[in-house]
Amino acid sequence: MSASGRRRSQKYHQSTPYLFIAPFFLLFIPFGAGSVLLALGMSFVDWPLGQSPELVGLDKFATVLEDPLFGRAMRNTLYMLVGFLLALLPLCLLVAVLLKQLRRRTANVVQVVIFAPITMSLIAVALVFDLLYNERVGFVNGILDMIGVGPVPFLSDSDLAPWSIIALRIWRVLGYYAIILFAGLQAIPDEFYEAAELDGAGAWQRFRHVTFPLLKPVTMFVLVASSIAAWELFAEVDVLTDGGPARSTLTAVMYIFGASFEQFDLGKGAAASVVLAFAIIVSTVVAHRLLRSDDRA
Amino acid sequence: MPKGSFAGRMGRGTVIGLIVIVTAFPLYWLLISSLKPSTRLGEVSLIPSSVTLGNYVAAFDTQIPRWMLNTFGIALLTTLLGVVVAALAGFGFARYRFRGRSLLFGVVLASLAIPEYALVLPQFTIMRQFGLLNTWAAVILPLAANALVLFLLRQYFSQLPEELFDAARLDGSGEFRLFWTIAVPLVRPGLGAAGLLLFLNAWNAYLLPLVMLTNSEQFTMPIGLAFLHSQLNFGIVEKSPWGAITAGTVISIVPLILCLLVMQRQFIGSLTAGAVKA
Incomplete structure (x- = not known):
């Protein structure tokens, strides 16, 4: 079509697309894809930090899976994950539904406030909550002391500590997920509700038969994203409890970190992280299945 | 209503x-x-x-100013590098058909399923191999290769009509010029969202800098604050760093909260759009 005789389908040089994607892959190959392969490879070697690696097959997996501490760490993580999800999901749905019923201006102000915690680092959130939980200087125990109760050992009682951690995690993400659900709610046309109302559906029935099914994709995202984050629990417990008391808040990532950088056993750390990654992928698939089977009901 | x-x-x-x-x-x-x-x-x-304001004065006597500088530097450079590479690649994947396209993009998408913490160990061994531990680069390079950001920007670029580019091609524009003068200005909201995502991620990162940065000169704010907090347990009451911790925490959260207060809808929209699109 032009003087240079380029065909219509060949508007650009063959190498052009590769030049565009090259810079990204220059970073992605070592730190993304390459690191995944390296993590797998590392789980088959004995590699004391600072020495050279030696192939040991499945030894490190055996070590990890037989280690009662790893089992404990996985159970703790799962316990806190389930508690976290059971509290978070209904709460953020409730907040999203309430946001929808506010005047637009009020809803905007409320959104700005409840979004603030997600902009903070996990460490900043943990430190803020230490100012509330602390047995010596904490606000909550200060109040309880005034009325002659306590102190409540928020972080030093092995039954209570996991829930104290769950509470601060919910505080950080509640507004964020509620706003995501709220955006999903606003995409549902008002006519659906009006039709349901004409059919005599009450508030609960409208929620059950209009809101919930139409909101499912967004709920799915919230469920998957929040459970992945919950599997990776580390920073808050690292700062506030160091896995204690009595290892009640020892998490899987904390076990991996300890194996790699405290026991200097990179192979063991890698094997544990492969097991955890597998658990995360399985739980994501299960979450998808759960919501899908609900369709048929 | x-x-x-x-x-x-x-x-x-x-x-x-x-x-x-x-x-x-x-x-x-x-x-x-x-x-x-x-x-x-x-x-x-x-x-x-x-x-x-005594606690803020006390905070300046610790390494907090240095840590803030590190955090700003790392977050800013991660954002710049991450937006540039993801915009180029997003444009490449959105606007061209080429051999290996779906395979390469599929690999990037699949990497979203791999939890970040699982990559920290191999990334650590790579950085150690290249002698980059305790440098900003050790944190910036892994964080800048963000698959979610690439995915987001590809979406923005693929919504542009092809006619726009064909017209410019007839005028003899090169492909990079098309990208820079036509596509980039049109996806500015997407670039803003991508930048915010990368900045927030780098500003608040914990595990990666904790592993890469062991020299307190190189700490970022989250690592530094956690370090100060760990000293509380040694319990010398009169030298307790609580003052520096509370002031430092305020200093570390103010920049992003200010952005939220100023930009409001755009800020929230950018961070939730990434979530809903993915």
Whole structure:
């Protein structure tokens, strides 16, 4: 079509697309894809930090899976994950539904406030909550002391500590997920509700038969994203409890970190992280299945 | 739309009010704790009996200024590098058909399923191999290769009509010129969202910098604050770093909260759009 005789389908040089994607892959190959392969490879070697690696097959997996501490760490993580999800999901749905019923201006102000915690680092959130939980200087125990109760050992009682951690995690993400659900709610046309109302559906029935099914994709995202984050629990417990008391808040990532950088056993750390990654992928698939089977009901 | 009975509105208002208070109070308490003399930290009164900037002065005597500089530097460079590489690649994947396209993009998408923490160990061994531990690069390079950001920008670029580019091609523009002068200005909201995502991620990162940066000169704020907090357990009361911790925490959260207050809808939209599109 032009003087240079380029065909219509060949508007650009063959190498052009590769030049565009090259810079990204220059970073992605070592730190993304390459690191995944390296993590797998590392789980088959004995590699004391600072020495050279030696192939040991499945030894490190055996070590990890037989280690009662790893089992404990996985159970703790799962316990806190389930508690976290059971509290978070209904709460953020409730907040999203309430946001929808506010005047637009009020809803905007409320959104700005409840979004603030997600902009903070996990460490900043943990430190803020230490100012509330602390047995010596904490606000909550200060109040309880005034009325002659306590102190409540928020972080030093092995039954209570996991829930104290769950509470601060919910505080950080509640507004964020509620706003995501709220955006999903606003995409549902008002006519659906009006039709349901004409059919005599009450508030609960409208929620059950209009809101919930139409909101499912967004709920799915919230469920998957929040459970992945919950599997990776580390920073808050690292700062506030160091896995204690009595290892009640020892998490899987904390076990991996300890194996790699405290026991200097990179192979063991890698094997544990492969097991955890597998658990995360399985739980994501299960979450998808759960919501899908609900369709048929 | 406000609707329903008076009692219903009151009930909803109470619940929302409660949630706003429960969200805001810990932040308020942090702020006034940072303004109280250290000896009165445990004082339970909603309005402090005496206010001082002493903790902020004390914070400047620690390594906090250095840590803030590191955090800013790392977050800013991660954002710049990450946006540039993801915009180029996003454009490449959105606008061209080429051999290996779906395979390469599929690999990037699949990497989203791999939890970040699982990559920290191999990334550490790579950085150690290249002698990059305790440098900004050790944190910037892994964080800049963000698959979610690439995915987001590809979406933005693929919504542009092809005619736009064909017209410019007839005028003899090169492909990079098309990208830079036509595509980039049109996806500015996408670039903003991508930048915010990368900045927030780098600003708040914990595990990666914790592994890569072991020299306290190189700490970022989250690592530094956690380090100060770990010293509380040694319990020398008069030298307790609580003052520096509370002031430092305020300093570390102010920049992003200010952005949120100034940009409001755009800020929230950018961070939730990434979530909903993915």
